[in-house]
Amino acid sequence: xxxxxxxxxxxxxxxxxxxxxxxxxxxxxxxxxxxxxxxxxxxxxxxxxxxxxxxxxxxxxxxxxxxxxxxxxxxxxxxxxxxxxxxxxxxxxxxxxxxxxxxxxxxxxxxxxxxxxxxxxxxxxxxxxxxxxxxxxxxxxxxxxxxx
Amino acid sequence: xxxxxxxxxxxxxxxxxxxxxxxxxxxxxxxxxxxxxxxxxxxxxxxxxxxxxxxxxxxxxxxxxxxxxxxxxxxxxxxxxxxxxxxxxxxxxxxxxxxxxxxxxxxxxxxxxxxxxxxxxxxxxxxxxxxxxxxxxxxxxxxxxxxxxxxxxxxxxxxxxxxxxxxxxxxxxxxxxxxxxxxxxxxxxxxxxxxxxxxxxxxxxxxxxxxxxxxxxxxxxxxxxxxxxxxxxxxxxxxxxxxxxxxxxxxxxxxxxxxxxxxxxxxxxxxxxxxxxxxxxxxxxxxxxxxxxxxxxxxxxxxxxxxxxxxxxxxxxxxxxxxxxxxxxxxxxxxxxxxxxxxxxxxxxxxxxxxxxxxxxxxxxxxxxxxxxxxxxxxxxxxxxxxxxxxxxxxxxxxxxxxxxxxxxxxxxxxxxxxxxxxxxxxxxxxxxxxxxxxxxxxxxxxxxxxxxxxxxxxxxxxxxxxxxxxxxxxxxxxxxxxxxxxxxxxxxxxxxxxxxxxxxxxxxxxxxxxxxxxxxxxxxxxxxxxxxxxxxxxxxxxxxxxxxxxxxxxxxxxxxxxxxxxxxxxxxxxxxxxxxxxxxxxxxxxxxxxxxxxxxxxxxxxxxxxxxxxxxxxxxxxxxxxxxxxxxxxxxxxxxxxxxxxxxxxxxxxxxxxxxxxxxxxxxxxxxxxxxxxxxxxxxxxxxxxxxxxxxxxxxxxxxx
Numbered sequence: 056x057x058x059x060x061x062x063x064x065x066x067x068x069x070x071x072x073x074x075x076x077x078x079x080x081x082x083x084x085x086x087x088x089x090x091x092x093x094x095x096x097x098x099x100x101x102x103x104x105x106x107x108x109x110x111x112x113x114x115x116x117x118x119x120x121x122x123x124x125x126x127x128x129x130x131x132x133x134x135x136x137x138x139x140x141x142x143x144x145x146x147x148x149x150x151x152x153x154x155x156x157x158x159x160x161x162x163x164x165x166x167x168x169x170x171x172x173x174x175x176x177x178x179x180x181x182x183x184x185x186x187x188x189x190x191x192x193x194x195x196x197x198x199x200x201x202x203x
Numbered sequence: 204x205x206x207x208x209x210x211x212x213x214x215x216x217x218x219x220x221x222x223x224x225x226x227x228x229x230x231x232x233x234x235x236x237x238x239x240x241x242x243x244x245x246x247x248x249x250x251x252x253x254x255x256x257x258x259x260x261x262x263x264x265x266x267x268x269x270x271x272x273x274x275x276x277x278x279x280x281x282x283x284x285x286x287x288x289x290x291x292x293x294x295x296x297x298x299x300x301x302x303x304x305x306x307x308x309x310x311x312x313x314x315x316x317x318x319x320x321x322x323x324x325x326x327x328x329x330x331x332x333x334x335x336x337x338x339x340x341x342x343x344x345x346x347x348x349x350x351x352x353x354x355x356x357x358x359x360x361x362x363x364x365x366x367x368x369x370x371x372x373x374x375x376x377x378x379x380x381x382x383x384x385x386x387x388x389x390x391x392x393x394x395x396x397x398x399x400x401x402x403x404x405x406x407x408x409x410x411x412x413x414x415x416x417x418x419x420x421x422x423x424x425x426x427x428x429x430x431x432x433x434x435x436x437x438x439x440x441x442x443x444x445x446x447x448x449x450x451x452x453x454x455x456x457x458x459x460x461x462x463x464x465x466x467x468x469x470x471x472x473x474x475x476x477x478x479x480x481x482x483x484x485x486x487x488x489x490x491x492x493x494x495x496x497x498x499x500x501x502x503x504x505x506x507x508x509x510x511x512x513x514x515x516x517x518x519x520x521x522x523x524x525x526x527x528x529x530x531x532x533x534x535x536x537x538x539x540x541x542x543x544x545x546x547x548x549x550x551x552x553x554x555x556x557x558x559x560x561x562x563x564x565x566x567x568x569x570x571x572x573x574x575x576x577x578x579x580x581x582x583x584x585x586x587x588x589x590x591x592x593x594x595x596x597x598x599x600x601x602x603x604x605x606x607x608x609x610x611x612x613x614x615x616x617x618x619x620x621x622x623x624x625x626x627x628x629x630x631x632x633x634x635x636x637x638x639x640x641x642x643x644x645x646x647x648x649x650x651x652x653x654x655x656x657x658x659x660x661x662x663x664x665x666x667x668x669x670x671x672x673x674x675x676x677x678x679x680x681x682x683x684x685x686x687x688x689x690x691x692x693x694x695x696x697x698x699x700x701x702x703x704x705x706x707x708x709x710x711x712x713x714x715x716x717x718x719x720x721x722x723x724x725x726x727x728x729x730x731x732x733x734x735x736x737x738x739x740x741x742x743x744x745x746x747x748x749x750x751x752x753x754x755x756x757x758x759x760x761x762x763x764x765x766x767x768x769x770x771x772x773x774x775x776x777x778x779x780x781x782x783x784x785x786x787x788x789x790x791x792x793x794x795x796x797x798x799x800x801x802x803x804x805x806x807x808x809x810x811x812x813x814x815x816x817x818x819x820x821x822x823x824x825x826x827x828x829x830x831x832x833x834x835x836x837x838x839x840x841x842x843x844x845x846x847x848x849x850x851x852x853x854x855x856x857x858x859x860x861x862x863x864x865x866x867x868x869x870x871x872x873x874x875x876x877x878x879x880x881x882x883x884x885x886x887x888x889x890x891x892x893x894x895x896x897x898x899x900x901x902x903x904x905x906x907x908x909x
Contacts, residue, residue: 120231165239168235172232180225183221188222192221196229
């Protein structure tokens, strides 16, 4: 009865070539997977890629908030973690991964993400200038308290 | 829009408004909250329990879990498929006496059991008929043995399935209401003086109200209570369960009420005594001596005089469990030859309170107590002296009445409910031979007695029974392979499984929209049998009627559904006449149909295979419908077509035999059947031809109106 332990990396995907192109960032789990494997092979060689491949999965990928959660087995996860900063492109787009949190269970990652989003909403509130915008954001925030 | 400010915050892209940003984040938060609250666990419920609370039995018994987790555990268990069937307890446990009774109660809830069911079930083949489980034929005794029982000894049949209806009220109120139900031309009815004072049992055919031209409902027997004043009389009507419902409807409409059990109008009360009385029938020369073994010594001496046919005698007997002989009696007791005093017809059986009291005794004075006392007797097997708990049980002994030209002596015993097994064992040990439904049928065939137990051919009950028999015979026929089936088309048998009387009457020129009847008018039957042409008028032949006949053959015997045909003028007696083999136009058609059907099935199978491999589930090539249609078509091609019975065959058909066999009582082939009334004057010298189904030979036979 061996227990399979995993590590879930929550990372934010920052597109590098924006400002000029207004294309929507087409985040596909398959693309992220391929690029992660390629980068790990680049950094740690065939051994690294093979060590990670079993149990590698993109569990959560959100286009609009640009957040992805990548799963890996506990053990080889350090190889993956060390190669994530070197990831430069997903599919055709140039990106930069910024890992925020590493959790041992998916629920912990969700809890972190929830806190993260709430902080971001508070910052947005501080940032808006017009009254009506403020009112609108208050409205939206109150909705989340009661779960839409 | 200043990019710097946004860039300061960091991760907000420059071309998105704040509101949009906020809404998206809000949605995310809600989704995440949902996912956090309902984690998708793959653990089983009992793994969440701490180790010291887990039990081995909770794998199959959810009650071992704490209450809060029970529901979840049950739903998880249900997901892994249906639970195992509980193990059937071992045979010894199932047959424990305490459990046997509940097993029997469960079995008899769907189908009524007679009180003597257990005794019969061990010795007879049983059938389910009219809502009862009835013994059909004996496992050990054959047909000839049962015939010998009726002819020489005593046959004993349990007919407690007959339903009794009690009508109480003033005489002048009961009789006029029952009058429209019976036809006075068929014989004495309810109000006939010979039955009114209650010393004789009567039998009458009842019809639907005022419609004697349509078929009857059936034959019922009735008994008036002896020793009553005309303003309060009791009448018992015994009717067959097959038409019990129909009869009740007629009675209710006569007495003008809708309720079933009690009808209070003009002081007439109708009670249904369906399960409250038992009735046994004994037929045979020694029937009275078998009964006399039940009676006390004094009554035995006077019993001989009350043996006139149809007579009703009310006696009180001791509990039969006391006087049970130790072993079965094979010889019969001799009866005193002469006596004058007649037993009274008065009986306490008619009181419902007395019956209930006596039914109580059965449970308060059980069998094992009796057996215990008998085992302590000094001389084993002798009679027990009078016990303090005993009550004398009232019986009604109804002698057999004249039903036909043959008279078989016998009697019926009527007694209260609950005592059937006791009386049955006493009668069997005194020398009665038990019989079932088949023996009743054979009694009716040989001697034409017990007609109240058989259904009339023109009644609804009789037609239903004939239809059921037809289905059964057709199934048997079609179960055979085509090569071994008799080809009824070639052998010119119009009705091999059941007789279509309407077709016969139509071919003889009658209109049968309202149905047909059997002629029961006694006067008309007499004139017909005298065969005097002058007395018969055309009026008698205008209604579609059948006449009951008996045919007797010298060589050979008729079978069921044999055809009775008229010989031609110049046919010499005993000359051989044969029916030529008819053409079977269906043979070619059947062959072609068979080939077509098999090729059709093959194409359907091919299409199914293709659709399976091509993974295209558009059409379902199921061949069930095709097979069903083919089966129906083939069956209709095997059955003989409907044809004119007068002209299609070498000799015109005038009637059919409903029951035909070798008659053991007469020693020759007998057939009981019906012929069209119009053909009666055309029969000369009482000679007709009979042709069995599936044969081509016409046998010469004598015909007699019965």
